[in-house]
Amino acid sequence: MPRYLIRRLGQALLVMAGVVALTFVITRMVPGDPAVAYAGPKATPEQLAEVRERFGLDEPLWVQLGAYVTDLLSGDWQTSLHTRRPVLEDLYHAFPASLELVGAGLVIAVVTGIPVGVLAARFKGRLPDFSVRLTSMLAVSLPVFWLALALQTVFASHLGWFPVAGEYDSALDTTSPLTLWTNITLVDALITGNWPIFTSTLSHLVLPALVVAAYPAGVIAQMVRATLIEEASQDHARMERALGFRETTILTRFALRPALNPVLSLIALVFAYAIVNGFLVEAVFNWPGLGRYAVNAISHSDTPAVAGVTLLVALVYVLANLVVDLLQGVVDPRARAR
């Protein structure tokens, strides 16, 4: 096990080193002068020179790379050209909101995806199976931007059941201010017992979380269906049938547990994917998360911020993969040998 652990950690570090090099290239190789991007189009040559010196833009490239890596490790992820604050600080405000949204989306996806997958497997080849497969296909293939706009127009704008956009009613900031502990609004509202913000966030969360949930729910449902059907044809299922268990019982009580193993690793992968996929959802619902930050950064040619988002997302990907691999190593000894 330790050797497996070390090998996987080494691989993860290698990937991160690659991403760091890539983000460095992004920040230095974009056409145009980064000093101009910071100082604005009408800056004087003196202002530009000052900016160049402040950010070390006049040093040779390899010195800059060295400084970049040292800075990253010491927690200095450069200063955003647009917000003019440390990128890490910006991310630390934006990322928790994304986690909140993606977390809620995944909960919905798991809670709906697994039972629906079981349902499809139980009635394989019949109407429930057919409709599940059709809806999950739709959920996976509908463009998330379109889905977000459609839900917003119908349920928020026309029916008025949910708020149009935002994380919570900002007027609550003055009537019942929220004390931050985790920066995840819903969690903070819960642990500090701030019910007005909790309920407001919950109602704001429904529509975007549903959109985020669509893709993972579809994938999970299909995966559960497929693995369950495979599991139900195994020897143990045959024996359970011979013992007189009903088909539903066989699926839920005996086949589901082994079938969930691959679903688990799928969820972790889908989690990282959902964060990026959530960028568009955040744009439509004005969710103050990583996506909105990234879109803002890109539209301002804010390369340090773009690099910061890239690094963070890469880190989440690598971590999610690492955790899954290690977990599978714990669960399934065969994985360690792979």
Place this chain on the structure above:
Amino acid sequence: MRWHKRLLVAGIAGVVALAASACAGGQVRGAGGTPQPSTGQESTAATTTENTAENTAENDATFVYAPNLDVVTDWDPATSYSNEIIALANIYEGLTRYNAQTKEVDPLLATEWTSGDDGKLWTFKLRQGVKFHTGGTLDAEAAKKAIERTMKAGGGAAYIWDAVDTIETPDASTLTFKLKYAAPMDLITSSGYAAHIYDADALEENAEDVEDGKLDAGTGPYTIDTWQKGQETELTLKAFEDYWGGWQPEQYKKVAFRVTPEITTAWQLLRSGEVGFVQRLNPQLFEQAGMTEGVQAKQAPSFQNLLVLFNTADGPLKDVRIRRALQHAIDYDGLVAALKGAGQKASGLVPPGLLGHTAGLEPKQDLEKAQELLQDAGYGPDNPELKLTLTYAQGDEDQKLLVTLLTAALKQVNIDLQARAMAWNAQWDQGKKGGQDIFVMYWYPDYADPYSWFLNVFRSADDVQFNLSYLKDKEIDAAIDGLPRLTATDQLAAHQAYADLQKKIIDEQAAVAVPYVQTYQRALSADVQGYVDNPAYPNVVFFHDLKPAG
């Protein structure tokens, strides 16, 4: 069973680690980061009781503005040079304010002014009884300190004060500017950037609080309530009770800026009544806004126009006949029609609402004339093909439209236009080296004066910055240099000089084509009265002017 438990433990460990890593240590949101008791209603409680003290018809509503970009990047009124103008223009005031409808300068912190010595001496009389948000009183000494601090900081648009030699304060209510060269100080003091009068001492002493948006030192009707960078509701303002202009019960005492980058989302928020003003709509939504109950759509020309700059120094366009042919090849009417209201046809270099705007300079497409000119220059349908390069802004749909129409039109006269969309930095870098035949860009002034179109874009320069037509003409330079003095002393003559210059640059030199002036397309809630678009202060809503309808 066992792995379930392990998973659970791992999951909990993960959540705990995450929470710990994201731990914000008990800060209170909306209070500028200062911990407050969880009941913490002091700030709002204070304002609401003040507001509701006497009058029952008090307007308790918050006016919500939906900008499409972050609001504040720089809180210092000396160096601010960005989007925050939409907030700062309501917090800070200058000596004067430009009125785009009358094309004149209106009094603000100064009540009257005179100029002498051929536009090199300006005397402003200050308004009495003006209080700073910091508690101090405005007098000539304070105004002088503010302007000198801005000049010294030298950031943002501080260059507007370049003409100032010395500032004197003969008495507490008189401010005298002695200039190095003639300049229209009444226009300059109306600038939306760098012309704010503020309590300079308070800003210096509380620099950190100012940077964090906890304190401002203006004289305007509103003052900062809360600022949370990166949050959806980034900024809220509250009424400054001692405002010299006074308060009517129906005026909005609270303002919020709710950052909404997605246009369709902003539109939905407006329809559902959650916001009161949307800064920018696209033509489709704008048309819809005009037909939607509860919403009013407003349209006004901006001070920003599109310039198609021809390379007069190098390449085939050195030949003025080809430049003229290109001017004739642009489908101006088709372009404006395709913009569906996002732009209106330009008449010369100076947009309407500014001194020097001249009617009757509207261009028209004339392909026959273009062909004739090209034939003359040895190109055109029966001659060798002419290859031209053009650069324009990446991601700008309006510019792309121009390029598409122009490419098609030029094809008919045997010109192959190779257009390249580029990020501004890259486009500009290449432009400074003269790397293209045609350079497309927007231009706008920093204050309500057309001078910058001429000084920055068409005055000859060895070190090219914005002179991207590379025009070098001594006569034009001399005329440009005479503009500030004329503007300061003789508006009529200045107008004539601007008109003549435009004819020279556009008709004689054919250095540029100006297809259209951008139009602002705003939408606001139907129950709001008093909104007037003032392009001198782009995207600014003067909230003190607004009141609920009925």
